[in-house]
Amino acid sequence: MKLKKTRKARNCYSCKSSISKGDLYGQKSIALGTKVNGQTETAEGMYTVVHQMRIPVDMCQVCLGVK
Numbered sequence: 001m002k003l004k005k006t007r008k009a010r011n012c013y014s015c016k017s018s019i020s021k022g023d024l025y026g027q028k029s030i031a032l033g034t035k036v037n038g039q040t041e042t043a044e045g046m047y048t049v050v051h052q053m054r055i056p057v058d059m060c061q062v063c064l065g066v067k
C-alpha cells in the first residue's frame with residue numbers, strides 16, 4: 001500500500017478520524033452494498049469480479065496497518 005500526502009483535510013473511512021493536511025493517507029477500494037454469502041473477499045491487490053460497485057475511500061495509516 002502506497003501512502004500519499006493529502007493536500008486537503010480528509011476523514012478516515014474506517015475509524016472516522018480526521019486526516020489533516022500534510023498527513024499520509026492511503027486509498028482503498030471498498031464494495032458498496034451488502035456482501036452475499038460465498039462471495040470471495042478481496043485479496044492483496046486482486047479484485048474478484050462481483051456484481052457490486054467499488055469505490056475508493058480514504059483511510060488513515062493506522063487503519064491501513066502501516067507503521
Ligand SMILES: [Zn+2]
Nearest residue numbers: 012015060063
Ligand atoms: Zn483510520
